[in-house]
Amino acid sequence: DTGVSQxxxxxxxxxxxxxxxxxxxxxxxxxxxxxxxTLGQGPEFLTYFQNEAQLEKSRLLSxxxxxxxxxxxxxxxxxxxxxxxxxxxYLCASSVTGLGETxxxxxxxxxxxx
Amino acid sequence: QQPxxxxxxxxxxxxxxxxxxxxSSKALYSVHWYRQKHGEAxxxxxxxxxxxxxxxxxxxxxxxNEKKQQSSLYLTxxxxxxxxxxFCGTPDQGAQKLVFGQGTxxxxxx
Numbered sequence: 001d002t003g004v005s006q007x008x009x010x011x012x013x014x015x016x017x018x019x020x021x022x023x024x025x026x027x028x029x030x031x032x033x034x035x036x037x038t039l040g041q042g043p044e045f046l047t048y049f050q051n052e053a054q055l056e057k058s059r060l061l062s063x064x065x066x067x068x069x070x071x072x073x074x075x076x077x078x079x080x081x082x083x084x085x086x087x088x089x090y091l092c093a094s095s096v097t098g099l100g101e102t103x104x105x106x107x108x109x110x111x112x113x114x
Numbered sequence: 115q116q117p118x119x120x121x122x123x124x125x126x127x128x129x130x131x132x133x134x135x136x137x138s139s140k141a142l143y144s145v146h147w148y149r150q151k152h153g154e155a156x157x158x159x160x161x162x163x164x165x166x167x168x169x170x171x172x173x174x175x176x177x178x179n180e181k182k183q184q185s186s187l188y189l190t191x192x193x194x195x196x197x198x199x200x201f202c203g204t205p206d207q208g209a210q211k212l213v214f215g216q217g218t219x220x221x222x223x224x
Contacts, residue, residue, distance in 0.1 A: 004155075029182030031210060033210075040217070041216060041217070042116075042121075042201045042203070042215055042217050043156065043201070043203075043212075043214050043217055044210065044214070045206075045211040045213070047209055048210060055210075056180070056210075056211065091155060091156070095210075100144060100161050100163050101210070102146070102158055102161055103150075103158070103203075103212060104158060105155040105156045105157070105158075106155055107119065107155045108154075108155050109155065
């Protein structure tokens with residue numbers, strides 16, 4: 001079984017630039033999550049999809065962040081007008097709906113905003 | 115609300131045992147345990163469901179006390195490969211998203 005993959009693994013950008021990350025979930029996983037993790041903290045929820053529908057978005061997520069999952073398979077997370085505070089590891093996870101569903105994480109995209 | 119993990123850090127010698135606790139102020143329906151090594155993604159260890167039995171395999175096991183709203187992760191005869199940061203995650207108000215604790219950093223020395 002191929003795991004969750006994310007691209008790119010690292011991104012360095014200048015403040016004010018836009019960045020886009022991609023996540024490919026485990027095939028046939030209908031749920032896809034985005035989390036953000038900063039140093040010394042646990043992952044923090046950003047948003048999640050069931051198939052192509054975005055069902056929840058964190059209230060902490062600014063309008064500069066947008067995510068899509070157009071065909072219910074891969075997903076993209078875009079950050080517009082990046083700020084230094086956006087520097088973090090962006091993690092994607094996927095799961096299958098069901099009792100005790102388990103979220104499997106991808107390797108993450110580490111973003112550094114200069 | 116974020117679950118609280120204790121201790122924040124543990125240093126052990128290879129072969130020693132460790133217990134990591136995860137507590138919540140809200141009712142728990144399930145607890146998910148992950149281990150993360152530096153610079154890598156969290157790796158799923160196990161999930162404990164309300165009303166379920168203690169789970170585990172080999173030298174890593176966990177328990178879930180619904181009344182006390184807490185879960186404990188037990189690592190026995192620790193190996194060097196057990197080093198990393200352990201996170202517990204709990205579903206937020208029955209939703210699918212997980213809310214993670216702040217993590218417990220485990221260091222195993224030879």
